Amino acid sequence: MNNIKSFFKNNTAKKILLFFNENPNCIDTAKGISLWIGSDTGLTQKCLNQLVKEGVLTSHQTASTSAYAYTNNKAVVKNIEKYIKNIL
Amino acid sequence: MNESEKKAKYEFLVKFSKSNSITAFRKLCSKVLKKSRCAFLDSDYRPVNFVGKECNHLRLGKYLARLKSSPLREYMVFKCSCNRVCLSFPVIQGSSVYGHVLFIHLKKEPRKSIIDAVRIFMDLALKEFQKEQELTKLYETIRPRAIALSTIHTIHRLLSSTLNMDELIERIARLTLQVMRSRHCSIMLLDESRKYLIPKAIINLDKEIPKTDPQYKKIKLGVKLEGKVAKTGKAVFGRNVVCVPLVEEDVIGVISARDKTNDAPFDKFELEILITLAEQAVIAVKNAQMYEEQEKMAYGSIKTLAALLDSKSPNTFTHSDQFVKMVLALAEAMKLPREDIANLHYAALLPDTGKFSIPDEILKKPGSLSSKEYDIIKKQHLESLKIIEHLEFLKPAMPIIRHHHERYDGAGYPDGLKGDSIPPGARIMAVANAFEAMISARPYKGKKISISQAIKEIEKNKGTQFDPETVDAFIAATNNPEFENIVRL
Numbered sequence: 261m262n263n264i265k266s267f268f269k270n271n272t273a274k275k276i277l278l279f280f281n282e283n284p285n286c287i288d289t290a291k292g293i294s295l296w297i298g299s300d301t302g303l304t305q306k307c308l309n310q311l312v313k314e315g316v317l318t319s320h321q322t323a324s325t326s327a328y329a330y331t332n333n334k335a336v337v338k339n340i341e342k343y344i345k346n347i348l
Numbered sequence: 349m350n351e352s353e354k355k356a357k358y359e360f361l362v363k364f365s366k367s368n369s370i371t372a373f374r375k376l377c378s379k380v381l382k383k384s385r386c387a388f389l390d391s392d393y394r395p396v397n398f399v400g401k402e403c404n405h406l407r408l409g410k411y412l413a414r415l416k417s418s419p420l421r422e423y424m425v426f427k428c429s430c431n432r433v434c435l436s437f438p439v440i441q442g443s444s445v446y447g448h449v450l451f452i453h454l455k456k457e458p459r460k461s462i463i464d465a466v467r468i469f470m471d472l473a474l475k476e477f478q479k480e481q482e483l484t485k486l487y488e489t490i491r492p493r494a495i496a497l498s499t500i501h502t503i504h505r506l507l508s509s510t511l512n513m514d515e516l517i518e519r520i521a522r523l524t525l526q527v528m529r530s531r532h533c534s535i536m537l538l539d540e541s542r543k544y545l546i547p548k549a550i551i552n553l554d555k556e557i558p559k560t561d562p563q564y565k566k567i568k569l570g571v572k573l574e575g576k577v578a579k580t581g582k583a584v585f586g587r588n589v590v591c592v593p594l595v596e597e598d599v600i601g602v603i604s605a606r607d608k609t610n611d612a613p614f615d616k617f618e619l620e621i622l623i624t625l626a627e628q629a630v631i632a633v634k635n636a637q638m639y640e641e642q643e644k645m646a647y648g649s650i651k652t653l654a655a656l657l658d659s660k661s662p663n664t665f666t667h668s669d670q671f672v673k674m675v676l677a678l679a680e681a682m683k684l685p686r687e688d689i690a691n692l693h694y695a696a697l698l699p700d701t702g703k704f705s706i707p708d709e710i711l712k713k714p715g716s717l718s719s720k721e722y723d724i725i726k727k728q729h730l731e732s733l734k735i736i737e738h739l740e741f742l743k744p745a746m747p748i749i750r751h752h753h754e755r756y757d758g759a760g761y762p763d764g765l766k767g768d769s770i771p772p773g774a775r776i777m778a779v780a781n782a783f784e785a786m787i788s789a790r791p792y793k794g795k796k797i798s799i800s801q802a803i804k805e806i807e808k809n810k811g812t813q814f815d816p817e818t819v820d821a822f823i824a825a826t827n828n829p830e831f832e833n834i835v836r837l
Contacts, residue, residue, distance in 0.1 A: 283492065285527045285621060287499045287506075296495060320523065322509035323685075327502045329526045332553055334609045 264343045267316065272299045273307045280317070280330040281344050284337070287320065287329040316340070354391075361388055361396045361439065361447045369476035376469045377451070380462045381435070387450040389436075396447060408450065412436060421445055423467070425457055433457050437466060441474065496617075499527060500624050507632035511639040512686060520603070520629045521549040527621055528590065528614070530605040536567065536574055537594070537601035537633070543569055545578055545602065553609070574602045583623060587613040592622050596630045603629060643690070646741045650697045653736070657701065668784065672696045673834045675780045681821045684772060687744075692773040694741070695748035699777060701736055726761040729753070745773075752777035757812045767815075775815035779806060779822050782813070799826075 268274045275297040280286065288296070294304035308328045311317040316336060320327045331337065364370060365388040374386060388396035393412045408428050424436045435451040435458060449470070458466075503523050510516050517535050524533040531553045536545035544566040550557045557563055570579040573591050577584050581599050583592040591604035603626050608614060675696040679689045706729070710721045717725070733750055736742050751765055751774035758766030760778075770778075786802035797805070803826055810819040825831045 283495050284529055285499065285618070286495050287502050287523065287526055288495075289502060289505075292498050292502065296498075318526070320506055320519075320526075322506055324509050325502070325505045327506055330529075332525060332529065332531075332609050337610065 264339055267311070267314070268343070268347065270307060272297070272303045273311060275299055276304065276307055276311060277316070277340055278344060281337075281341055284330045287327050289325060289327050293328060357444070357446045358390050358396065360441070361390055363481070364388075364439065364446075364474075364477050365396055367473075367477050367480055369473040369480060372476070373469050373473035377466060380465050381451055381454060381458060383451050383454055385452075387452065388439075388447055389450055390447040391445050393448070408434070408452070412448075423463055428452065435463075435466075437470060439470070439474070492617075496621060496624075499621075500628065503527070503625060504628050507628055508635070510632075511636050513633075513636045513640060516632055516636050517548045518551075520625075520632070521551045524603060524605055524622070524625060525551060525553065527625060528605040528618055529609050530607055530614075531609055532606040533604065534563075534574070535601065535603050535629075536578070538569075538578060538599065539566070542598075545569065545574055548601075574604060577602045577604075583619060585614065585616070585619045590614045590619050590622050592619075592626045594626050594630045594633065596634050600630065600633065642741075646694070647697075649739065650694055650742070654697055657698075668788070670834055671699075671780055671784045674784070674831075675776055677825055677831055677834055678776045678780060678818065678821055679773070681825045682772070682776065682818065684776075688773060691744040692748060692776065694745040695752070695773060695777060696780075698736065698742075698745075699749060699752060699781065701733060701749060722761075729762050747771045748773035748777060750774075752781060754778070755813045756815050760813075770815070772815075772818075775818045779814050779818050782806065782809075783822070 267277060276293065279293065279297050283296075290305040290308055291301050293308065294301040297304065308317060308319075312319045312328065315333065316331055317328050318331055320329065377383065377386065387408075389412070390396050411429060412424075412426075421438055421440065423438065426434055426436070428434045430453075432452070433454040433456060435454060437449045437451070439446045439449060506519060506523060507516065510519065521533045521535050524530070524535075532551070534547060534550045536547045538544070539546050545568075546566050547564045550561070550563050567575045569575050573584060573589065577591045577593050578599050578601065581593045581595060583590070585591075588608070589604060589606045591602055593599045594601040594603060603622065605614075605622060672693070675692060676689065679692050684692065706725055710717065710724060713721070730750075733746065736749075737746065748771055750762065751770050754760035754763065754765045754770045754774060755778075756767060756770070756775070758764050783802050783806055786797050786805060787799055788796060803823065806814060806819060806822060810816050
């Protein structure tokens with residue numbers, strides 16, 4: 261996983277992480293998440309895929325739906341939470 | 349006024365003093381009073397939110413308190429300890445005085461008309477603040493619920509996209525871990541006797557639990573937490589565990605989540621989420637169970653039909669079990685979608701129904717056929733397929749049965765299809781069919797040859813009789829010891 265700080269350089273990724281930090285139980289599609297964070301769906305999709313690759317999010321794939329959720333990795337979640345507390 | 353009322357009023361004043369409406373109020377007041385900074389005092393004249401540096405507001409508050417023993421309901425113009433003009437304005441909500449706004453060190457005593465304007469600004473600010481408060485409340489209460497609702501909707505979509513029970517149960521368990529933020533999840537279904545719970549999926553984030561693990565032992569109804577929940581049909585909610593029944597008229601199983609990833613206790617919101625997820629899961633499980641039953645009925649019907657055909661002429665219209673296994677193994681190797689594999693399975697059980705009305709003398713003729721005989725085969729092949737076309741569930745399998753005598757180069761029958769226009773299932777069946785014919789000893793199919801010779805023969809016809817991709821998968825599969833067991837007739 262990259263340095264957490266680097267995720268927050270991208271505004272959409274930052275919004276996604278703030279969203280999941282606030283709503284860790286959420287599972288939603290790229291379209292749904294883009295609605296919650298008020299970002300473009302395409303950009304959101306791109307960031308979601310990147311965050312899945314980095315292990316910050318997990319994806320649940322079926323033939324018709326791709327949904328995204330926060331990682332269950334305690335250490336990653338804790339680090340992000342800590343970082344968010346510092347920047348807000 | 350009791351302590352809780354005081355606290356509520358104080359909190360109201362703190363929020364009000366920091367609200368956007370106060371920013372607008374200040375701007376308006378700065379126009380008329382030539383002073384934008386103001387301080388807030390609660391109904392006991394204690395400072396709430398300092399804005400301003402000119403004066404010691406705490407002292408001023410005490411000074412005001414001495415002036416009036418009861419909360420002021422009207423404005424007051426007075427001079428502070430440094431003998432400069434100050435204006436105190438009450439913040440009134442309904443019949444209560446919540447506190448005061450204090451403008452300190454004004455240049456001169458404000459006129460009545462200015463006081464009236466400030467009063468109007470205050471009313472507007474309070475109304476705006478109330479709207480702000482309502483919106484905040486809506487945001488705080490509705491947004492999490494809307495997000496939860498959207499999550500449930502997404503879960504519904506994820507669950508309804510499969511009818512395969514094993515896949516579904518695993519998916520429910522993974523989604524439960526996700527939404528409950530838990531480290532452990534188990535799903536158990538009642539057996540047919542309804543006396544035992546059978547663990548169907550147990551997932552632990554810290555370690556993989558094999559099906560042979562004691563945790564997978566069946567649980568008697570009424571025993572352990574899960575057994576009790578299944579027996580009573582009531583959810584159990586504790587610090588580290590949430591267990592809810594799966595109910596569809598009767599209890600059909602239970603779903604439980606244990607140990608949150610952040611070690612926090614489960615809350616009622618999460619219980620609510622798991623109950624809703626369980627409702628979705630029940631629908632999906634019931635659908636999968638119905639699909640399984642339908643599939644069993646379909647296989648039963650096909651097998652009955654195959655047995656009937658076999659009784660007329662053994663091994664003519666059907667093939668061996670090995671043939672079916674070989675076809676399915678090839679389909680798996682070629683990563684065909686699950687639904688296509690199921691249809692291929694149906695087709696493999698009845699591959700040669702098309703031969704039904706072909707005369708025996710042609711069907712069992714040793715050696716090659718004349719062009720006239722070949723024409724009869726093509727015509728009768730299509731005629732015979734009409735026997736099964738009324739079986740609705742066989743419709744997706746029909747193209748496979750119809751076209752598995754096509755050749756990749758277009759020289760096959762009945763339609764002379766070529767290349768990728770031949771259904772993938774039919775291309776697989778063509779390879780398996782030819783292979784089985786070569787390695788089995790049937791009087792009308794010529795001499796039996798060895799498996800290695802048959803493999804060479806298949807490879808030789810790659811790209812002409814057979815689809816190259818299927819042949820590659822076939823060759824790769826023959827190197828698998830498991831495949832060798834399948835093809836040994």
